[in-house]
Amino acid sequence: MEKNHHIVGYITNIWVWVALVVLTIITITVAELDLQMLTVTVALAIATVKAGVVLAYFMHLKFDKIILTIFLGIVLLVFLSFIVLTFVDYSFRTTAI
Amino acid sequence: MIEQEEKQKPLNFFQDSGGKKGILAWITSTDHKRIGLLYLYSLSVFFLVGVTLGLLMRLELINPGKDIVEAQTYNGFFTLHGVIMIFLFVIPGIPAVFGNIAMPLMLGARDVAFPKLNLLSWYLYIFGAALALSTLLVGKGAPDTGWTFYAPYSIKTGTNVTMAVFAAFILGFSSILTGLNFLTTIHRMRCEGMTWFRMPLFAWALYATSWIQLLATPVIGITLLMIAAERTLGVGLFDPTLGGDPILYQHLFWIYSHPAVYIMILPGMGVISEILPVFARRRIFGYTAIVYSSLAIAFIGYFVWGHHMFTSGMSGPARIIFSILTFLVAIPSAIKVFNWLATLYKGSIDLKPPMLFALGFIFLFLIGGLTGLVSGALATTVHLHDTYFVVGHFHYVMFGGTGFAFFAAIHYWFPKIYGRMYDIKAATRNFWIIFGGFNVLYFPMLWAGMMGMPRRYYDYLPEFHIPNIISTLGSWIVAFGIIMMIITLVKGFRNGKPVGKNPWNALTLEWQADSPPITENFEELPVVTEGPYEYKS
Amino acid sequence: MSTHVEHRDDTARKMGMWLFLFTELLLFGGLFLVYSIYRFANPEDFARGGHELNVFIGAVNTIVLITSSLTVAISISAMQQGNKKLVLQMLGITIFLAIVFLVNKYFEWGHKIHYDLYPGSNLFRALPPGEGLYFLLYYFMTGLHALHVIIGAIILGFMAWYVHKDEIDATNYALLENGGLYWHLVDLIWIFLFPLMYLIH
Numbered sequence: 001m002e003k004n005h006h007i008v009g010y011i012t013n014i015w016v017w018v019a020l021v022v023l024t025i026i027t028i029t030v031a032e033l034d035l036q037m038l039t040v041t042v043a044l045a046i047a048t049v050k051a052g053v054v055l056a057y058f059m060h061l062k063f064d065k066i067i068l069t070i071f072l073g074i075v076l077l078v079f080l081s082f083i084v085l086t087f088v089d090y091s092f093r094t095t096a097i
Numbered sequence: 098m099i100e101q102e103e104k105q106k107p108l109n110f111f112q113d114s115g116g117k118k119g120i121l122a123w124i125t126s127t128d129h130k131r132i133g134l135l136y137l138y139s140l141s142v143f144f145l146v147g148v149t150l151g152l153l154m155r156l157e158l159i160n161p162g163k164d165i166v167e168a169q170t171y172n173g174f175f176t177l178h179g180v181i182m183i184f185l186f187v188i189p190g191i192p193a194v195f196g197n198i199a200m201p202l203m204l205g206a207r208d209v210a211f212p213k214l215n216l217l218s219w220y221l222y223i224f225g226a227a228l229a230l231s232t233l234l235v236g237k238g239a240p241d242t243g244w245t246f247y248a249p250y251s252i253k254t255g256t257n258v259t260m261a262v263f264a265a266f267i268l269g270f271s272s273i274l275t276g277l278n279f280l281t282t283i284h285r286m287r288c289e290g291m292t293w294f295r296m297p298l299f300a301w302a303l304y305a306t307s308w309i310q311l312l313a314t315p316v317i318g319i320t321l322l323m324i325a326a327e328r329t330l331g332v333g334l335f336d337p338t339l340g341g342d343p344i345l346y347q348h349l350f351w352i353y354s355h356p357a358v359y360i361m362i363l364p365g366m367g368v369i370s371e372i373l374p375v376f377a378r379r380r381i382f383g384y385t386a387i388v389y390s391s392l393a394i395a396f397i398g399y400f401v402w403g404h405h406m407f408t409s410g411m412s413g414p415a416r417i418i419f420s421i422l423t424f425l426v427a428i429p430s431a432i433k434v435f436n437w438l439a440t441l442y443k444g445s446i447d448l449k450p451p452m453l454f455a456l457g458f459i460f461l462f463l464i465g466g467l468t469g470l471v472s473g474a475l476a477t478t479v480h481l482h483d484t485y486f487v488v489g490h491f492h493y494v495m496f497g498g499t500g501f502a503f504f505a506a507i508h509y510w511f512p513k514i515y516g517r518m519y520d521i522k523a524a525t526r527n528f529w530i531i532f533g534g535f536n537v538l539y540f541p542m543l544w545a546g547m548m549g550m551p552r553r554y555y556d557y558l559p560e561f562h563i564p565n566i567i568s569t570l571g572s573w574i575v576a577f578g579i580i581m582m583i584i585t586l587v588k589g590f591r592n593g594k595p596v597g598k599n600p601w602n603a604l605t606l607e608w609q610a611d612s613p614p615i616t617e618n619f620e621e622l623p624v625v626t627e628g629p630y631e632y633k634s
Numbered sequence: 635m636s637t638h639v640e641h642r643d644d645t646a647r648k649m650g651m652w653l654f655l656f657t658e659l660l661l662f663g664g665l666f667l668v669y670s671i672y673r674f675a676n677p678e679d680f681a682r683g684g685h686e687l688n689v690f691i692g693a694v695n696t697i698v699l700i701t702s703s704l705t706v707a708i709s710i711s712a713m714q715q716g717n718k719k720l721v722l723q724m725l726g727i728t729i730f731l732a733i734v735f736l737v738n739k740y741f742e743w744g745h746k747i748h749y750d751l752y753p754g755s756n757l758f759r760a761l762p763p764g765e766g767l768y769f770l771l772y773y774f775m776t777g778l779h780a781l782h783v784i785i786g787a788i789i790l791g792f793m794a795w796y797v798h799k800d801e802i803d804a805t806n807y808a809l810l811e812n813g814g815l816y817w818h819l820v821d822l823i824w825i826f827l828f829p830l831m832y833l834i835h
Contacts (some may be wrong), residue, residue: 007714017704024696031833043829050825058707059818068652075656079663086348092412210646277653285646315657319664332753332770340763
């Protein structure tokens with residue numbers, strides 16, 4: 001039996017929360033700036049960092065068996081390929097959709 | 098008293114009704130073998146409904162013009178034939194029946210990881226099936242869109258598309274839960290000594306399949322919900338007059354439905370990999386290569402969906418990329434076929450019915466695979482797209498492949514499930530009837546397709562008359578063979594000769610359990626010390 | 635007579651939950667794919683649609699969900715340490731925050747519906763096609779997300795009941811962890827929905 005579950009302390013949890021709130025404020029502030037094409041990229045980059053923090057700490061991936069993280073990696077890879085391959089079609093369309 | 102109880106042989110899973118009576122002992126059971134049989138019986142009924150619809154279609158097509166039904170009824174027939182065969186038979190088929198019955202036994206486990214969830218999957222399956230079939234009876238009748246529900250027609254037609262779409266959604270959910278269950282079972286419940294690379298190839302095939310079920314099915318789920326929303330709210334996600342793009346629907350549909358093709362065929366390949374070494378009395382050739390080719394098929398299978406859309410208005414570079422990726426899938430498929438053939442080489446081959454069906458699979462799958470390459474190559478497919486060539490191709494893969502693997506599996510595991518043997522001679526005869534009839538039925542379709550006969554139509558030009566007559570004749574032979582097969586198996590179930598634990602002298606763990614197995618499979622869980630196919634020849 | 639010994643595999647239960655979460659991710663993934671294609675095809679229309687949304691309400695809801703994620707995480711830490719009272723308090727706060735989120739959503743949707751902006755309305759039909767697609771996806775995606783918030787809150791309600799009945803305790807809390815995972819998923823989806831819906835320029 002696997003025992004000795006890692007316990008995430010209350011303080012750690014609260015720090016994670018602080019980080020998430022700060023990142024939310026940053027993403028709203030940055031959105032006000034006029035970054036043109038970069039807007040989506042920056043917004044998604046910040047969202048990804050936030051998601052990473054939630055996954056690692058709140059969802060315990062950092063402390064769980066590595067296999068779960070590998071699973072998640074495969075899932076994200078598959079999903080990204082869906083997006084990329086669909087865009088291969090749409091970026092070369094010569095007529096409007 | 099106690100001693101007496103200890104000596105008593107534990108009840109097998111037919112006898113142990115869990116203290117309930119009649120049908121309740123079945124529909125409330127969480128035993129993986131009972132659930133597998135629930136699937137087998139319900140699935141067989143739907144299969145026969147699908148076969149009947151197919152026969153009616155073939156009968157209608159025996160002559161040009163109207164023979165037995167109106168065009169609208171015919172459209173309903175072929176849609177429902179597709180929906181039933183795909184969602185109710187071919188996709189759940191081998192995993193839900195034989196995966197459920199055999200896989201935990203093969204792993205040396207007492208059950209699957211989540212037995213209650215397993216039962217829930219079956220209930221969802223039945224509910225979805227009832228919903229799909231009732232589209233025939235209510236409102237404006239069965240959907241007439243084809244099983245693909247292509248937008249924008251699926252949004253505009255007055256037939257029961259919304260209901261059929263919900264049925265497919267529920268069936269998808271059932272499929273997801275089965276996949277989830279199997280993945281956890283394979284990860285967590287292998288018996289002592291059963292390392293990943295001592296696992297039977299059928300379990301490996303199910304592992305790869307389950308990943309596809311898990312990751313591709315949600316995409317079709319949400320797509321079908323979008324179709325339902327469009328129909329009920331009158332908005333246009335895929336309607337070009339409202340700014341939507343119908344080709345995006347096709348992308349989403351095939352993101353699921355192409356990987357789904359591998360949900361259908363991979364478990365069948367797993368069954369073949371089990372049967373060949375047993376009846377050739379040889380160690381399987383290239384165990385590791387077969388394992389990795391299963392995983393490779395599952396993985397690459399996600400990236401080739403565009404080859405269903407070569408003529409639908411996709412941009413040029415996308416078509417080229419999808420065509421190249423499609424050719425890549427042929428590699429792991431061919432690796433399997435070569436390994437199977439190498440397994441047979443110098444084996445002492447015993448042509449029992451399971452082996453015959455397995456060899457039939459290889460032959461028919463080969464034709465299916467090669468015609469697939471013709472359809473996947475960009476240049477040739479423009480000529481063949483939406484012709485009967487494609488219909489012939491996928492029936493060679495789906496029926497000749499998965500269907501034959503299903504028949505092989507039932508003949509292989511029958512003595513394990515029921516503890517009795519069917520009439521081997523009769524079963525051999527049935528194989529030849531089905532195999533012969535199959536080619537009479539589908540080969541003329543390849544021919545008609547090459548001549549340019551378009552698929553899906555109710556009517557055709559007189560020049561396609563001959564292949565259609567032959568094909569319809571073939572459909573009767575196949576139907577006859579299937580009826581004979583069912584009779585033989587039912588007879589075997591009723592009064593076949595009782596068999597011991599291991600009538601085929603196979604080495605995988607399910608043959609160490611009793612026939613039929615006891616409720617929790619093994620009195621003492623087995624310990625594995627070597628690979629599953631170490632036949633000393 | 636059964637010799638079956640009830641044996642528990644918490645790792646399997648958690649793995650099953652993660653596998654289920656993956657299906658949820660891909661369910662929303664399909665919608666994100668549709669969103670990205672249509673935004674790529676209609677960038678101006680999407681930006682105009684995005685300006686109609688109230689960033690303040692969206693931001694408040696983001697903070698609400700992040701905080702609810704924190705309280706769930708604390709409830710699990712507390713359960714591991716056997717602090718039943720804190721677990722129940724934290725689950726209570728989480729469910730309360732879920733309701734706050736939904737009330738906000740109700741007013742947000744209600745406001746739009748009030749001035750006739752909903753799929754199928756006359757105003758909606760008059761929109762440029764790209765903007766129509768934007769609002770369609772807005773309703774579909776936030777609607778599906780809200781449905782998950784409701785389901786998540788109900789699940790956490792059951793968890794609180796089990797904790798109260800001591801069916802979940804410091805030695806057997808895999809169920810609570812799984813409930814928490816589901817809730818965090820709801821948060822994860824929103825983390826992407828918020829910038830993609832509210833912060834378009």
